[in-house]
Amino acid sequence: MADLKILAVDDSPTMRRIIMNTLKRAGFNDVIEATDGKDAITKLKVEKFDFVITDWNMPEMDGLTFVTSIRADPDLQSLPILMVTTRSVKEDIIQAMKAGVNNYIVKPFTPETLAEKINQVLQSV
Amino acid sequence: MSENKTNKSEMTGQIRKELKELTSSISKMMGVFREIRKPIQESFEKVPTTTQHLERVTEQTEKATHRVLDMVEAISNRETDNAGWIKKMKELIPENILSSNGELRELLNKVHENSEACLNDSYSIMDALQFQDITSQQMDHAITLLDDVEDKLMSLLGAVGVKNEVPKTKEDKKKRVYDPNAQFNVDGAKQQDEIDNIISNLE
Numbered sequence: 232m233a234d235l236k237i238l239a240v241d242d243s244p245t246m247r248r249i250i251m252n253t254l255k256r257a258g259f260n261d262v263i264e265a266t267d268g269k270d271a272i273t274k275l276k277v278e279k280f281d282f283v284i285t286d287w288n289m290p291e292m293d294g295l296t297f298v299t300s301i302r303a304d305p306d307l308q309s310l311p312i313l314m315v316t317t318r319s320v321k322e323d324i325i326q327a328m329k330a331g332v333n334n335y336i337v338k339p340f341t342p343e344t345l346a347e348k349i350n351q352v353l354q355s356v
Numbered sequence: 357m358s359e360n361k362t363n364k365s366e367m368t369g370q371i372r373k374e375l376k377e378l379t380s381s382i383s384k385m386m387g388v389f390r391e392i393r394k395p396i397q398e399s400f401e402k403v404p405t406t407t408q409h410l411e412r413v414t415e416q417t418e419k420a421t422h423r424v425l426d427m428v429e430a431i432s433n434r435e436t437d438n439a440g441w442i443k444k445m446k447e448l449i450p451e452n453i454l455s456s457n458g459e460l461r462e463l464l465n466k467v468h469e470n471s472e473a474c475l476n477d478s479y480s481i482m483d484a485l486q487f488q489d490i491t492s493q494q495m496d497h498a499i500t501l502l503d504d505v506e507d508k509l510m511s512l513l514g515a516v517g518v519k520n521e522v523p524k525t526k527e528d529k530k531k532r533v534y535d536p537n538a539q540f541n542v543d544g545a546k547q548q549d550e551i552d553n554i555i556s557n558l559e
Binding site: 244249290293319342 | 479487492541
């Protein structure tokens with residue numbers, strides 16, 4: 232599990248740093264950052280990742296469009312995706328799940344929740 | 357004939373009276389326009405300054421958050437080292453010395469516990485710093501609302517005859533992406549339980 236290569240996508244430098252730190256504490260040391268969906272797609276095209284953690288509200292390409300793009304790409308469609316966002320409205324959660332996220336976390340999250348959801352997703356795929 | 361003349365004269369008088377009232381009303385209206393023009397203009401001019409202030413709050417909060425993160429990371433790294441060193445010390449001190457010296461064992465355990473507690477507290481501080489992302493989204497929402505106010509004030513000024521500099525188009529304005537409902541929920545676990553319930557009902 233610690234060998235997992237994770238792509239953490241968030242436009243907030245603060246959130247990227249907190250997610251990186253939290254993942255490191257949970258034993259995930261191979262984490263690469265992306266600033267939005269567009270940047271993430273570019274990174275996914277050149278490197279192989281095992282897991283994606285993405286925010287929703289981002290410039291250039293938002294999280295929902297990013298997830299839809301991944302699910303439409305034959306090379307990436309099976310990639311596990313965890314959405315980490317401030318959006319807690321029921322309709323948003325349904326929309327994200329329909330777009331293809333494997334699980335959903337609302338900010339502010341606890342390190343325990345992040346680790347638990349990563350494990351749940353890995354067990355379900 | 358003279359009756360017709362009288363009617364005509366009365367009508368002319370009436371029209372004159374109404375024209376006079378109309379002129380007076382227009383004059384009053386112009387006065388009102390002149391009066392409201394200034395406060396609208398002032399409010400319009402204050403919007404960019406307010407926007408800049410809000411942007412500065414976001415920038416400074418972000419900088420300060422990163423400074424806190426620098427320090428918290430340094431503390432947690434040191435405490436991780438400390439916890440490891442204490443563990444190593446316990447291993448290095450022969451068991452017979454620790455058994456015969458209860459105070460030394462107790463001290464080592466206390467230092468270890470303190471170190472672990474400091475480490476956990478530093479992690480909690482780091483987790484709490486997620487507030488910065490949430491407040492910056494709230495600021496972006498406020499700035500977007502101010503942008504709308506600015507557009508409306510500009511339309512009003514145009515309607516009262518004040519021509520301003522070329523209005524900013526949507527392309528000129530910084531693209532802001534945010535959740536208008538973003539909030540720092542202290543009871544994050546409860547909120548996550550609600551999300552999990554929604555997801556499990558979908559499955």
